[in-house]
Amino acid sequence: MPLFDFLTNWRTSSKIKSLEAQLRGRPTPQIYLQLADAYKQAGNSHKAAQILKLGASRFPSAPEISRRQAEAEKIERENEKRRLKERIQTHPNQILYARLAELYKADGDIDRTVEIAEAGIKAFPRYGGTYMVLGQVFIDRQDWDKACSYLEKSVELDKYNYMALKLLAQVYMQLGRPADAARRLEDILYFAPGDEAILELLKKAKEAAGESIEPAAKVSSAESSVFPDPRKASASGQRKTITLGRLADQQAGSPTAARDRALNEGVVVIRQVEGVDGVILVDQYGLVVAADLDESIDEGLAGALITNVYRTASGNAAQLGVGVFEEGLIEGETGNVHLAQVGEMILAVFANRKVKMGLLEKSIRDFAMSVIES
Amino acid sequence: MQSILAKLNKTQGVRGSMVVNRDGIVVAADFSVDLDETGIGAVASSILAALEGAVKRIKIGKLKRFVITGNENKVAMVDTGPTILLVILDREANMGLLNVELNEAVAEVAANAKM
Numbered sequence: 001m002p003l004f005d006f007l008t009n010w011r012t013s014s015k016i017k018s019l020e021a022q023l024r025g026r027p028t029p030q031i032y033l034q035l036a037d038a039y040k041q042a043g044n045s046h047k048a049a050q051i052l053k054l055g056a057s058r059f060p061s062a063p064e065i066s067r068r069q070a071e072a073e074k075i076e077r078e079n080e081k082r083r084l085k086e087r088i089q090t091h092p093n094q095i096l097y098a099r100l101a102e103l104y105k106a107d108g109d110i111d112r113t114v115e116i117a118e119a120g121i122k123a124f125p126r127y128g129g130t131y132m133v134l135g136q137v138f139i140d141r142q143d144w145d146k147a148c149s150y151l152e153k154s155v156e157l158d159k160y161n162y163m164a165l166k167l168l169a170q171v172y173m174q175l176g177r178p179a180d181a182a183r184r185l186e187d188i189l190y191f192a193p194g195d196e197a198i199l200e201l202l203k204k205a206k207e208a209a210g211e212s213i214e215p216a217a218k219v220s221s222a223e224s225s226v227f228p229d230p231r232k233a234s235a236s237g238q239r240k241t242i243t244l245g246r247l248a249d250q251q252a253g254s255p256t257a258a259r260d261r262a263l264n265e266g267v268v269v270i271r272q273v274e275g276v277d278g279v280i281l282v283d284q285y286g287l288v289v290a291a292d293l294d295e296s297i298d299e300g301l302a303g304a305l306i307t308n309v310y311r312t313a314s315g316n317a318a319q320l321g322v323g324v325f326e327e328g329l330i331e332g333e334t335g336n337v338h339l340a341q342v343g344e345m346i347l348a349v350f351a352n353r354k355v356k357m358g359l360l361e362k363s364i365r366d367f368a369m370s371v372i373e374s
Numbered sequence: 375m376q377s378i379l380a381k382l383n384k385t386q387g388v389r390g391s392m393v394v395n396r397d398g399i400v401v402a403a404d405f406s407v408d409l410d411e412t413g414i415g416a417v418a419s420s421i422l423a424a425l426e427g428a429v430k431r432i433k434i435g436k437l438k439r440f441v442i443t444g445n446e447n448k449v450a451m452v453d454t455g456p457t458i459l460l461v462i463l464d465r466e467a468n469m470g471l472l473n474v475e476l477n478e479a480v481a482e483v484a485a486n487a488k489m
Contacts, residue, residue: 024389024407050445193427196420305428312424313442316417321409321462322444329469330425333435350432357470 012042029055029062036068049076050324057318077103093260094120094127095283099344101133113137128158129285135167144174155184158287160191160304162311169201178208191304263290266367270347273363275355277335280348282307289345306348310339342368375402375486382479387467389447392460393483394418401457401487409462418451418460441469452476454484 019035032055039048049072055062056069084100097120104113114137120130131154138147151168154161165184172181182205188198206212267279271292278293286307291299314325328339338349338360347367351360379391383404390405398419403411422440429437439452448463459480463472 026407054446192424193430194423302432305431309425309428312421313440316421317442317444319410319413319417320442320444320449321407321414321447322442322449322465323446324444325442326445327443329441330429330432330434331438331440332429332432333438335434337432337434350434 009042012038016042027055027058029059029065032059032065033068036072045072045075048072054318054323074107077106092123094124094130095289095344096120097123098127098129098133098285101130105133105137110137110140126157127287128154128156128161128164129283129287131157132161132164132167132285135164135171139167139171142174144171147171148175158285158300159187160300160307161285161287162188162192162304162308163285166198166201169205173205173208178205179211181205182209182211191301192308195308260290263371264292266290266370267292270349270360270363270367273351273355273360275353276349276351276360278302278350280306280350281342282346282348284344284346302348306337306339306346309337310346313339314341338364340364340368342371345371375483376404378402378479378482378486379404382461382475385472385475387464387472388475389462389464391462391479393454393457393487394460395457396423405462414460418458422451422453422458450476452480454480454487456487457483459483 016035016038019031019038022031023035032051036048036051036055039045039051049069052065052069052072055065059065081100081103084096084103088096088100097116101113101117101120104110104116114134117130117134117137120127121134124130131150135147135151135154138144138150148168148171151164151171154164155168158164165188169181169184169188172178172184182202185198185202185205189195189202192198263281267281267290270276270279278291278297280291280293280299280302281289282303283289284307286304288299288303291303293299293302309330310325310328313328317323317325326341330337330339335350335352336355338347338351340347340349347364349360349364375393379393379402382388382391383406390403390407390409392403392405392411392415393401394415395401396419398416400411400415403415405411422437425440426437429435437453439450441448441450443465445465447465448467450459450461450463450469452459452461461476461479469476
């Protein structure tokens with residue numbers, strides 16, 4: 001490396017360290033902007049965008065940081081679109097179409113959003129996430145009947161999709177069907193108990209429907225566990241392994257099928273670590289991508305519970321001062337749940353007290369690396 | 375309460391700590407960095423409330439603590455009974471090594487809250 005480049009890199013790296021130290025002390029919008037510029041200068045535009053996002057969440061009323069963040073997000077979206085299009089060509093799967101359609105929607109290109117979502121539905125008709133994107137398009141257009149039809153299809157395919165259920169409830173309210181809205185909101189409380197936003201919407205829906213504000217019996221019965229007693233589960237020894245392939249709008253031997261096999265194998269490897277009771281991998285909409293769980297566990301509901309915990313933790317990570325969510329560990333009296341962001345998916349590992357944390361963490365890291373590299 | 379937090383904050387890897395009640399109201403806080411304590415208290419209490427419902431169904435016993443690791447720092451939210459102890463840590467902090475100090479602080483916070 002020529003001496004000049006070496007010195008430039010050294011200066012940039014020192015500047016980053018100094019700005020990061022200042023940020024830990026007394027953060028200001030100006031420091032966030034300078035740090036983002038330093039990362040950009042170092043060739044790390046992804047990190048620069050991340051810094052701007054954190055800055056904007058901490059200082060939402062600072063105009064310059066908000067403007068710069070919007071610009072950086074647009075560039076990130078363009079890069080992501082390019083990556084997704086390439087993946088659709090080589091390793092298509094349903095999540096890629098839904099994600100690409102969402103990115104076009106975020107840019108306000110509705111025609112392209114609809115085109116991509118329809119192509120996704122044609123290729124993978126049994127994936128609820130893509131119908132949800134179309135539902136959102138028609139909500140924006142205030143075409144409540146069409147929005148209702150797409151969202152009902154989304155919920156029919158994925159009964160634990162938090163966002164689709166919430167949007168459907170809002171559409172029912174617009175259509176003057178508050179009792180139906182209340183039922184959908186109660187469905188959410190089944191896997192997101194105590195969700196304050198949903199409880200508030202439910203109260204309004206019940207008032208509009210002239211119903212009692214008391215929670216319905218279904219919500220109370222949700223107190224029962226989706227997981228069996230771990231000791232009984234281990235004794236039964238019954239396990240089931242599922243993968244994205246079960247959605248199966250794809251041909252055996254295709255690149256997609258090969259990737260799903262790899263995901264499934266990775267999940268099985270983690271399950272083999274001593275003390276691990278179950279492993280589940282869900283996409284950003286809460287749909288189960290791969291799992292290795294005891295037979296008695298409702299994997300759809302387990303996925304929804306995990307997605308809800310993840311949503312709560314990642315949505316508040318910046319405000320808690322930790323930055324962007326990477327992993328979480330829920331510790332209970334008899335066991336733990338490890339949550340890790342793996343690309344655009346969430347991995348949850350259920351473990352008992354026998355687990356050796358070092359071994360488990362290594363196997364989770366290996367799995368995450370293999371997914372990212374694939 | 376303040377002296378318990380000050381003692382905990384002397385532990386290597388600990389950046390600051392606070393105690394909030396179940397309604398998210400800050401009981402005591404000791405952060406060396408500039409943070410929105412009221413906002414953090416409210417967020418911590420709502421996260422733990424949501425988690426407690428989920429944990430009941432996941433069958434891992436009563437919730438003891440929730441640790442979130444981000445790209446900047448780590449945060450541990452520990453159930454002390456009547457209150458929540460929230461500790462902000464270095465991203466690379468080893469929870470295993472911090473357990474002694476953390477458990478000691480939890481016991482002291484719980485005892486103090488009962489007084």
